[in-house]
Amino acid sequence: MSTLERFRDDAYTGERRCWPCTVVNVGIVGLVVAAAIVLDYPVVAGVVGVVGLGAIWARGYVVPYTPRFAPQLVAALPIGSDPFHADGGAQVPDEDGTLADEEMDGETVLTRLVEAGVVVPxxxxxxxxxxxxDRWHARMDAHxxxxxxxxxxxxxxxxxxxxxxxxxxxxxxxxxxxQSGTASLSDAWLTRPVAIAEVAAVEALDGxxxxEGTRLAAAEPLRTFLDVCPDCGGAVEVTTTVECCGGSAGATDPDEVLACTECDTRLFTFPN
Known part of the structure; x- marks a missing residue:
């Protein structure tokens, strides 16, 4: 693996680039460059510009913790609706998707997991x-x-x-x-990290x-036990949607979620 490949962060580049983060970081780099020029430090201005823009191109942002504040900052601007995500793809539901196609009582699922020795006190x-x-994480690594x-x-x-x-x-x-053959908002929409976690969970529950119904129903609650992101491998923590990249900035009653500290992907939304 080259130095550039190790430096790149696919969580915030390419199709997954967060444009509020990008715009805020370009603006900050531009201000620093302008200040260096005003103070007659052209070399410093050049270095800051090249390194800063290069980091934004390769990693998505250069200022630490940008994904936690940039979407909120952009949402607070008097520019109407979100100009970055309005046309970025198909409309998706707000709720987390899951493989289970029918409701099964959570207490029943938990009882069965305990009886099977999957979850222990x-x-x-x-x-x-x-x-x-070990089995679950091995399957997530494989996917x-x-x-x-x-x-x-x-x-x-x-x-x-x-x-x-x-x-x-x-x-x-x-x-x-x-179940209908045509995608609609009533269907289960799984992000890639959630799909990895749930597919791996169902596979690990085999044996x-x-x-089958319990294995599928257990895939969603098992996500509450995630300690690393199924996609990027970063650590996860309980936070709120306003702290997640592209989350509900300005929400008066934000959801409590389990999210990756590295790529800010939401992995589970806790019931209110």
């Missing part, structure tokens, strides 16, 4: 059993380089009878699981004695 908390943790089309193909194998397609959204491809 640890003091007052519940944690994943070590062997399941990390998979394309959205490859993940869609695997989902077709796991959800018999469902129609699965790939649709472009404002922030990347979605794997859409539909535990759980039936």
């Amino acid at each position: 640890e003091g007052e908390d519940l944690v994943l059993a070590d062997d399941f943790y 990390r380089e998979a394309s959205a089309e490859e993940l869609a193909g695997r989902i077709r194998d796991l959800v018999p009878g469902a129609s699965v397609s790939v649709e472009d959204g404002a922030r990347g491809p979605y794997v859409v699981v539909s 535990t004695g759980l039936d």
Whole structure:
């Protein structure tokens, strides 16, 4: 792997580039360059311009923690609707998508996971059993380089009878699981990281004695146990949607979510 490839961050470049982050960073670099020119430091201005713009091109931003404040900053500007994401792809639902095509009582799912030894008590908390943790993470690692089309193909194998397609959204491809054959907002729209996590979870649950319906229903709640991003491998934390890149800036009652600290991808939305 070349130095450039190690420096690049695919989470914020290419089709996944966050334009509020890009615009804010270009503006900051421009201000620093202008200040250096005014102070008669042309060499400094040149270096800052080249390095700053190069970093923005390769990584998406140069100012630390930009994804946490740039979308909120842009949303606060008096420019009407979001100019960056309005036409970036198909309209997608606000709710998290999941492989389960029917509601199963959460307590029932949890009870079955405990009985199968997938989830075990640890003091007052519940944690994943070590062997399941290892199997799940091994499957996520195996799918990390998979394309959205490859993940869609695997989902077709796991959800018999469902129609699965790939649709472009404002922030990347979605794997859409539909019972009708035509993607609609009522269908399950899975982001790539969520698709990786749920496909890997269902695969890792094979051999535990759980039936197919329970394995599919368990894929969503198991995402609450994620400690690394299924896509980029970054650490995750509980935060709110206003802190996520492109989240609900200015929301009066933001959702509490599990999100990656590196790529700011939302991995689970906790019920209000």
